[in-house]
Amino acid sequence: MNKTYISKRRQWRFAVIVFQLIAQTSMWIFVLAHGMYSEKPFDFSKISWLVRDTTWFSIQTIYRQVPLLGKHYFGDLQVYFGFVADPNPYLGDRVINPPIPPFGLSFYSLLNVWSAHLGLAMYIALAVLCSALVTRLWLKAESLAIQATAYCGLVLLNTSVLMSVDRGNILLIVLPIIGYLFFKTLHFQNLSGTDALLFAIAISLKPYFALIVIFFVFERKYQFVFRTIVYGLISNVLSATLYGDSLFDITRTILRSQTGYNNSDSLLFSIRFSTSAFRVLFDCANLFWDREYAIHFFENSHLMVSLPGVMYLALVVIICSRRKIPMWVRMISILSTSQMVVAASPRYDLSWCFIGALVLLQQSKKLDDVSTDSIPGNEMTIAIICATGFVIGGLPFEISKSLSPLIWMFMVSVVCVIYLNPGRKRSQAQLDIF
Amino acid sequence: MIFKNQKSIGGVLLCLFLLASFWEINLSPNFNKKIFASQTTNHVTDIKTEVICSALQNSLNESPVVFNFHLQIPRDQNDYTVFTLDEQTGNYSFVVNEQRQIVFYVNKQNRGYELTDLGSEFYREIAQRQKNIDGSSINDLIDVGIVFETLDKKGEKIIQISAYGGAPSPSTIKIDVPRNVISTSACKYQGRMGVELPGSEVGLEITVMDPSTTMRTIALRRSSVALMALSFLIFNILCMRIKLRNVENLASDE
Numbered sequence: 069m070n071k072t073y074i075s076k077r078r079q080w081r082f083a084v085i086v087f088q089l090i091a092q093t094s095m096w097i098f099v100l101a102h103g104m105y106s107e108k109p110f111d112f113s114k115i116s117w118l119v120r121d122t123t124w125f126s127i128q129t130i131y132r133q134v135p136l137l138g139k140h141y142f143g144d145l146q147v148y149f150g151f152v153a154d155p156n157p158y159l160g161d162r163v164i165n166p167p168i169p170p171f172g173l174s175f176y177s178l179l180n181v182w183s184a185h186l187g188l189a190m191y192i193a194l195a196v197l198c199s200a201l202v203t204r205l206w207l208k209a210e211s212l213a214i215q216a217t218a219y220c221g222l223v224l225l226n227t228s229v230l231m232s233v234d235r236g237n238i239l240l241i242v243l244p245i246i247g248y249l250f251f252k253t254l255h256f257q258n259l260s261g262t263d264a265l266l267f268a269i270a271i272s273l274k275p276y277f278a279l280i281v282i283f284f285v286f287e288r289k290y291q292f293v294f295r296t297i298v299y300g301l302i303s304n305v306l307s308a309t310l311y312g313d314s315l316f317d318i319t320r321t322i323l324r325s326q327t328g329y330n331n332s333d334s335l336l337f338s339i340r341f342s343t344s345a346f347r348v349l350f351d352c353a354n355l356f357w358d359r360e361y362a363i364h365f366f367e368n369s370h371l372m373v374s375l376p377g378v379m380y381l382a383l384v385v386i387i388c389s390r391r392k393i394p395m396w397v398r399m400i401s402i403l404s405t406s407q408m409v410v411a412a413s414p415r416y417d418l419s420w421c422f423i424g425a426l427v428l429l430q431q432s433k434k435l436d437d438v439s440t441d442s443i444p445g446n447e448m449t450i451a452i453i454c455a456t457g458f459v460i461g462g463l464p465f466e467i468s469k470s471l472s473p474l475i476w477m478f479m480v481s482v483v484c485v486i487y488l489n490p491g492r493k494r495s496q497a498q499l500d501i502f
Numbered sequence: 503m504i505f506k507n508q509k510s511i512g513g514v515l516l517c518l519f520l521l522a523s524f525w526e527i528n529l530s531p532n533f534n535k536k537i538f539a540s541q542t543t544n545h546v547t548d549i550k551t552e553v554i555c556s557a558l559q560n561s562l563n564e565s566p567v568v569f570n571f572h573l574q575i576p577r578d579q580n581d582y583t584v585f586t587l588d589e590q591t592g593n594y595s596f597v598v599n600e601q602r603q604i605v606f607y608v609n610k611q612n613r614g615y616e617l618t619d620l621g622s623e624f625y626r627e628i629a630q631r632q633k634n635i636d637g638s639s640i641n642d643l644i645d646v647g648i649v650f651e652t653l654d655k656k657g658e659k660i661i662q663i664s665a666y667g668g669a670p671s672p673s674t675i676k677i678d679v680p681r682n683v684i685s686t687s688a689c690k691y692q693g694r695m696g697v698e699l700p701g702s703e704v705g706l707e708i709t710v711m712d713p714s715t716t717m718r719t720i721a722l723r724r725s726s727v728a729l730m731a732l733s734f735l736i737f738n739i740l741c742m743r744i745k746l747r748n749v750e751n752l753a754s755d756e
Contacts, residue, residue, distance in 0.1 A: 152724055171727060178725035262738040265731060307727040 084429060084455050086217075091459040093225060136188045142236030145191060148176040149184055158311060158321040167325035170307035170318060171300070172272035188236075195233060198244035199223045199422065205251055206426040218429065222422045228461055232416035238273050239419045245270040246280060247423040250399050253287060254430065264295035271300060275326060276406055279381070283402040286388045329412040330377060331370035338373065338412040339363060345376035346411035347473045377409040383480045386488065393487045397450055399427045401483065404476045418461040418472060425458045446486045453479045516737050520730045 136142050151157040151166045152173050158165055166173055179187035203219045210218075223229050223240075232239045245266050252259055271278045284293050308315045328334055338346055349372070353362040366373050387393055387401045406420045407413050428451060457475040460468050 152721065171731075174725050174728035177721045178728045181721040181725060260738075262735060262742075265735060265738075269731060303727055303731060306730075307724075310724045310727070 080451070084425070087455065087459060091463070136185055140234060142188055142191075142234070144238070145176075145179070145188060145236030146184065147236075148173065149180045149187065152177040152180055156311060158318045160317075160321065165321045165325050167322060167329070168275055169272050169300075169304045169322055170311050171269070171303040172274075173311070174307045175269070175273060191236070191238070191241075192233065195240035198241050199229075202244035202247040202251075202423070203426065205248065206430060218426075222425050226419070226422060226461075228416055228418035229422055232419045235416050237416050237419075239416065242270045242274045242277065243420060243423050246277060246403070247426060250423070250427060253284075253289070254395055254399075259284075259289055259292040261295055261299075264292050265299045267292075267296045268300035268303060271296070272304065274406075275322070276410055279405045279409065280402055282385055283388050283398060286391070286398075329410050330374045331411070332367055332373050334412040335363070335366055335373060337414075339366075341414045341469070342411055343407055343415055343418060343469050343472055344411050344413040345380040345408045345473055345477060346373060347470060348477055349376045351470055351474075373411050377411055380408045380477065380480065381405060383484060387480060387483055390487060393483065394447060396427050396430055397447070397483055400424045400454055401480055403427070404479075408473060408476055415465055415469065418468070421458040421461040424454065428454050428458070449486070450479065450483060453482060513737070516733065520733060 136146070147164075148166070157173070158170075179190055181187075200219060200223075203222065204215055207215045207218055229240060249259065249263055249267060252263060267280075281293055281296070305315060308318050311318065338344075339350060342350070350362065350366070353365065357365070384401045384405055388398050390398075403420050403424050407417045410417075453475065457472060457479060460471045460475060463471075
């Protein structure tokens, strides 16, 4: 019986991987047909685009970026290299302040010790290594061929992932850390001090991953959360001494930078490039109103820009709080907040799908745990929605930017309806009695 | 038990090592000397002087590169002079441009520098402003600019600027050293620019350095906490490995 069940799961897993691979390969054919490289900055319709970001230390100071590899600027890396060379990047008079805490900046500084070019080489090597290791970890029961196929489909041919690498974004190093922690939570239930330090590093590099703490709190990993907070605080206090400003001012600057992405301050960027829950609301507004009027409406309301993300987060918190919901569903829900909550989340934030897909393709912990010979219908429904979401994340930007957030909104709504609807619960209970 | 003791001793030694490294990298005065030029010991304690440095780096095709300094000098300090001093060559001076900025020219003629000594105009400018504007308690702001000659890709240099002399507390002196990866092969300079008062002086110390050593030092300094965290992680992973091996050995013995 168990063998049949495992076989079905494997069958589905293999089908999803192949489907993902086909979708990504089609995307690549589309990209190649339309030209891979765009001369337009932030052109998400192409696989790679020109980035001419500048790092401003003050109104008079501009650091000019240079292409690090061919035409590629790897903007985020150079922006942060600029920050770490600034004696006080958190000063209020800077045009752009780092949106991450000092401990995160110290890692960028480590990359930049020798030169920007060597830093880039280290960054790419780490991104490839970390993503390969976490893929192998999640699929270690599978054959090497399936592992390699999954790696190609989820990482090497995934346009969101490639865009994040082209952008010089550190997501592909941070996400494997989250993937590793989820793997340990799912399979061992025990998270050590080392894991807490890893999580503190991940949050310092990408502060919005702090939302994942919600998942660990509801998983009752209190000691782990406490250790993460302690390690994070100590590391950041030590690092703050190197950046010439008080910890209070640094915190205020980071909060200001972070909130700027979730209100009208970045509205024009959000309208063009957002792939978050805000996109769903804006598209709805566009259906009924003129575009100019919609922009004017959101311009005047910070609340309306951040509201969809907050509502999405509230739904995810409810999902995470219900331990009856399968853990993989809760994991995918909390992971999706990295794309959905912040209004200005751009295309490369869809890279989280790479870890989400690994969670979806998980193997059962023990064969003995399996008591049925089929996948439950509820789980199957959610899995299909998630798989569609992951595939759509790799489609051309014009399609994915509206569809992807819609699917994730749909997914959490379906989870809430299936698992939290009191009417369904009652009928289920009655069925159980009979 | 033995493993526990080993781990504790190892942990304490690692912590001590990391703390010592952190102190050496970040707090040791010897280390700082390697980065910044030596500070003068003259102190001005009876005036408030604000030094704000900023820089504008144009693209490689444009020239020149301008560094602007704002020296905020109290209006009630009449007996002062603005000076520049080149410790290496003496090949420079400053002028006042239309925006009352002191402009310091450097180019490749005349062994790399073009000299224009118009310091007296600068003094007259200050005197004129003091006569026209009433209210001695208001600080006077002098903008100082350094203009560098056309740049090229070779021979990148770093301009390191620090304040010296200075005010009694850090809040009254703001030092805003720009990144300054400027590409100027012509620029080779170390000197001072500032305000001289009776018996003391306040100003900027400007040093052009080789980025391959200086930037690396600053980057190393700032990455020390990351290095500590990574060392801690590696240490813990090694400990876990040893523990696993011990458990396996015990199991095989039994």
